[in-house]
Amino acid sequence: MAAVTAKILDGKATKNAIFAELRPRVAALAEKGITPGLGTVLVGDDPGSHSYVKMKHADSAKIGVNSIRRDLPADISQEKLEAVIDELNADPACHGYLVQLPLPKHLDANRVLERIDPEKDADGLAPISLGRLVLGEPGALPCTPYGIIELLKRHGVELNGAQVTVVGRGITVGRTLGLLLTRRSENSTVTLCHTGTRDLAAEVRRADVVIAAAGVPGIIKPDMVKPGAAVLDVGVSHVEGKLTGDVDPAVAEVAGWLSPNPGGVGPMTRAMLVTNVVEAAERAAGR
Numbered sequence: 500m501a502a503v504t505a506k507i508l509d510g511k512a513t514k515n516a517i518f519a520e521l522r523p524r525v526a527a528l529a530e531k532g533i534t535p536g537l538g539t540v541l542v543g544d545d546p547g548s549h550s551y552v553k554m555k556h557a558d559s560a561k562i563g564v565n566s567i568r569r570d571l572p573a574d575i576s577q578e579k580l581e582a583v584i585d586e587l588n589a590d591p592a593c594h595g596y597l598v599q600l601p602l603p604k605h606l607d608a609n610r611v612l613e614r615i616d617p618e619k620d621a622d623g624l625a626p627i628s629l630g631r632l633v634l635g636e637p638g639a640l641p642c643t644p645y646g647i648i649e650l651l652k653r654h655g656v657e658l659n660g661a662q663v664t665v666v667g668r669g670i671t672v673g674r675t676l677g678l679l680l681t682r683r684s685e686n687s688t689v690t691l692c693h694t695g696t697r698d699l700a701a702e703v704r705r706a707d708v709v710i711a712a713a714g715v716p717g718i719i720k721p722d723m724v725k726p727g728a729a730v731l732d733v734g735v736s737h738v739e740g741k742l743t744g745d746v747d748p749a750v751a752e753v754a755g756w757l758s759p760n761p762g763g764v765g766p767m768t769r770a771m772l773v774t775n776v777v778e779a780a781e782r783a784a785g786r
Contacts, residue, residue: 505750505757506654508731510646513653514766518562521777525563528780535780536565537621537773538587538596542580542606543573548599555597558769564776567593573603580606581614588616594783595621595639595776618782621775624670632678639775644676646767647710647731648685656708656729656756659686664703666719666745667712668693672733676710699723711745719746727755733764 525535537559539552556566567590569583580602587596596619602608609626617627623641631638651658663680667673668691680687692702693713703709703723711719712733724730734745744760751757758764 504752505730505754508650508654508656508729508756508758508763510650510758510763510766513650514558514770516653517649517770517774518558521562521773524777524781528777528784529563531784533780533784534563534565534592535776536567536590536593536595537776538567538569538590538593538619540569540571540580540583540587540596540598542571542575542599542602552599555769555772559773559776562773562777564773565592567596575606577606577610580611584611584614588614588619591783593619594780595619597622597624597772619779621772621779623675623775629670629675632675635682639779640679640771641671641675642771642775643672643733643764643768644679645771645774647672647676647733647764648679649771650731650758650764650767651708651729654756658708661687661707662690662705663687663708663710664690664692664706665710665712666692666699666703667710667714667734669712669714672710672712676712713745715745716743717745717747719750721747721749721753724750724753726753728753729756730754731758731764732760734760 528535541548541552559566587593598611600608612625615625617625620628620639623639628638665673665676673691677689677691680689690702692699696702700723704725707728709728709730714734714736716736716738730746730750732744732746736743
């Protein structure tokens, strides 16, 4: 077998570089008496969700962003949850917040997301934020697609004119990523694939950049990847108790760039979340 050729798209190092850029901005806000505040709304006791929220607050603390946690019981009513959303909307110490998904089945997640003040939408996934993205208006950007683009740009991967294949049509990555990549600032040509795609291998093989976000373990095989392509693994599945990505490890022998999973896109998602909160605090300071 050939030696591993792919260079690593290092999300941890890139996150640290972004944090180094954010620290002086947080310090400048502190001089005006403002400390950015990140809020999280966590319902129930799902271990994965608790782990994600813990990491988000740990990252925030590293650059001086305050944590505002609302950990709620799994059986909370829709009305009580919406009251917590209203409270965060009204709290001047909270500049941005997110509702950790998924919510328990008895709760209407769309109703909750629609209630988020778009000026405080840290995740960029509230309906008004997504509408602004479609219209090309300024607003909070969805953290994972935003992080993917920053990761590629900061490693010098060319997006202008690039053929990008996205596998997966979820709102958090697949469907929103194409909207960012086709902006004039990125200028990529995007193919969005999913479980209904007739010949996935052919679509992936054409791509200069492959974003795998289907949640299907090992769906991207080495023979599907154009030599030298950049491949980002965003998929998360549990196989025999272990977290597994969408990209077969042997892809490292073909790809030019590869994001590890974990350690690639995950840290970037958190970096952009904190970026969104700092930017929201800066907007509030200017009002």
